[in-house]
Amino acid sequence: MTGFKQADGKRVAVVGGGIIGCLTALYLKRLGAVPTIFEKGASGRESSWAGAGILCPIHPWLYPDSFTQLVDSSLSMFSAMNAMLEELSGLKTEWCRSGLLIPMFADDRIHHGEDALAWSKRFGWKVEELDSNQCCEHEPTMSKQVGGALLWPEVGQVRNPRLLAAVRKALENTHVQIREHAEVIGVGKNRQGDVSSVKIADGGSVDVDAVLLAAGSWSGDLARQIGLELPVEPVKGQIVLLKDEPGRVKHIIKHDDVYLVPRIDGHILVGASMERVGFKAGTTEPVVNKLLDATYRITPGLKDARIVEQWMGFRPGSPDGMPYLGPVEGHPGLWVATGHYRNGVALAPGTADIMSRWIMGEAPSMDLSDFRVDRRASNSELVGFPNT
Ligand SMILES: Cc1cc2nc3c(=O)[nH]c(=O)nc-3n(C[C@H](O)[C@H](O)[C@H](O)COP(=O)(O)OP(=O)(O)OC[C@H]3O[C@@H](n4cnc5c(N)ncnc54)[C@H](O)[C@@H]3O)c2cc1C
Structure with a gap:
C-alpha cells in the first residue's frame, strides 16, 4: 500500500467510529501504529453520516484567524486524502468543487x-x-x-455516507480493527500514571499504549467519567x-x-x-x-x-465553535480530537494528519494553542452553543 510504514507496535485505542476517529485511525496505521477503533454502536452512523458535507465553515469571519488557518490546512489535504481513500477502498466519495453561492436579499x-x-x-x-x-x-x-x-x-462538498463507506473499506483493507458495540466507559493507568488501557461496558478491558478520545457529542460525558472537564x-x-x-x-x-x-x-x-x-x-x-x-x-x-x-x-x-485537539495534561497517553461542531468533515483530514503524527511523536508544525484541551472557552454567541 502506498505510503504505509511497517507497524512499530504502538497500540492506540481510538474511541469513536465517526469521521474523526476513523480517519485518524487510518492515518495512524499509515504511520506504523496499531490502532483499534472502539465504537459504542455501529461506526459512521452519527453526526458524520448526518451532516451536509460542505467543505467550508458557515460564516468563517466570525472565528479567530487560527481557525481559518486550521481549515485552510485541512482543505489543502482533501485532494490527497480523497485519492488515498479511492485507492484503498475502490469507492468514490463524490468529493467535488461545486462552489458556494450566498444570495443577498x-x-x-x-x-x-x-x-x-x-x-x-x-x-x-x-x-x-x-x-x-x-x-x-x-x-x-x-x-x-x-x-x-x-x-x-x-468551495467543495463531499457526500457523507459515501465518504464514510470509503473510509471504512480502507480501514478493512488495511486491517485496522473496528470493534463495534464496544462502548468505552473509562481508561486504566499503569504504575507510572500513564494511560494504559480502555475499559469496555461489557466488563472487559484492553491494554494499549495511547488512547484518543474522538467520541463526538458524547465526548463530554466520557471525559467526565475519566475525570476531565470537556465542555462538548x-x-x-x-x-x-x-x-x-x-x-x-x-x-x-x-x-x-x-x-x-x-x-x-x-x-x-x-x-x-x-x-x-x-x-x-x-x-x-x-x-x-x-x-x-x-x-x-x-x-x-x-x-x-x-x-x-x-x-x-x-x-x-463546543462553546467557541472550535475543536479540542491535543494531549491531556495530567493524563500521559490520553489524547483528544473532538468538539468539531459544524465543521468536522471539513476539518477531518487536517485533524487526522495532526493527531496521528502527534501521537506518534511528531510535534505539530502549526500553533495549536487556540485548540488546546484545557482552554477556558467561553460561549461565543454567534458560533458557539445556541440559546435554545
Ligand atoms: C445536520 C448536520 C450538518 C452538518 N454539516 C456539516 C458540513 O456541512 N460540513 C462539516 O464539515 N461538518 C458538518 N457537520 C458537522 C460534522 O458532521 C461533525 O463535526 C463531525 O461529523 C464530527 O465527527 P465525529 O467523528 O467527532 O463525531 P460522530 O460522527 O458523532 O462520531 C462519534 C462516534 O463516537 C461514538 N461514541 C460515543 N461515545 C462512545 C464511547 N463511550 N465508546 C465508543 N464509542 C463512542 C458514537 O457512537 C459515534 O459513532 C454537520 C453535522 C450535522 C449534524
Whole structure:
C-alpha cells in the first residue's frame, strides 16, 4: 500500500467510529501504529453520516484567524486524502468543487457581504460578486427578488455516507480493527500514571499504549467519567432531502441559517437547524416546515421538487465553535480530537494528519494553542452553543 510504514507496535485505542476517529485511525496505521477503533454502536452512523458535507465553515469571519488557518490546512489535504481513500477502498466519495453561492436579499437577517469579501481577500479565497441577473443565470431556480450574490467558486462538498463507506473499506483493507458495540466507559493507568488501557461496558478491558478520545457529542460525558472537564455537548441539526432534476441546482446555496447542497444525482440536502435539546432524537414538523419555507422563498423554482426524506444528527458542539485537539495534561497517553461542531468533515483530514503524527511523536508544525484541551472557552454567541 502506498505510503504505509511497517507497524512499530504502538497500540492506540481510538474511541469513536465517526469521521474523526476513523480517519485518524487510518492515518495512524499509515504511520506504523496499531490502532483499534472502539465504537459504542455501529461506526459512521452519527453526526458524520448526518451532516451536509460542505467543505467550508458557515460564516468563517466570525472565528479567530487560527481557525481559518486550521481549515485552510485541512482543505489543502482533501485532494490527497480523497485519492488515498479511492485507492484503498475502490469507492468514490463524490468529493467535488461545486462552489458556494450566498444570495443577498433586502430583508436579510444579517448582511454579511462586506465581512465575507474582506475575509476572502485576507485569506486568499477566490470570490466573485454577482448582480441579480448573473445570480439567476447561475441558479435558475433562484428568487427574482435576489439583490445580488457572492460566489466562492472553489468551495467543495463531499457526500457523507459515501465518504464514510470509503473510509471504512480502507480501514478493512488495511486491517485496522473496528470493534463495534464496544462502548468505552473509562481508561486504566499503569504504575507510572500513564494511560494504559480502555475499559469496555461489557466488563472487559484492553491494554494499549495511547488512547484518543474522538467520541463526538458524547465526548463530554466520557471525559467526565475519566475525570476531565470537556465542555462538548450535542447541538441537534435537522435536514430535509429533496429530489430534483440532476444539475438544475449547481452550487451550494447558503442564506441566513439555511443551506441547500445539490448532489450530482439531483438530490438536494436542505439544512440545518441548530437546537440545544440534549440527545433528544427525531425530526420535528415545525423545523422541517421552516426549512422548506426558507427553500421555497430563496429558490421558488424548487417548489415541485419531491420531498424524499428527513433526518437529524448531533453535532459535537463546543462553546467557541472550535475543536479540542491535543494531549491531556495530567493524563500521559490520553489524547483528544473532538468538539468539531459544524465543521468536522471539513476539518477531518487536517485533524487526522495532526493527531496521528502527534501521537506518534511528531510535534505539530502549526500553533495549536487556540485548540488546546484545557482552554477556558467561553460561549461565543454567534458560533458557539445556541440559546435554545
Ligand atoms: C445536520 C448536520 C450538518 C452538518 N454539516 C456539516 C458540513 O456541512 N460540513 C462539516 O464539515 N461538518 C458538518 N457537520 C458537522 C460534522 O458532521 C461533525 O463535526 C463531525 O461529523 C464530527 O465527527 P465525529 O467523528 O467527532 O463525531 P460522530 O460522527 O458523532 O462520531 C462519534 C462516534 O463516537 C461514538 N461514541 C460515543 N461515545 C462512545 C464511547 N463511550 N465508546 C465508543 N464509542 C463512542 C458514537 O457512537 C459515534 O459513532 C454537520 C453535522 C450535522 C449534524
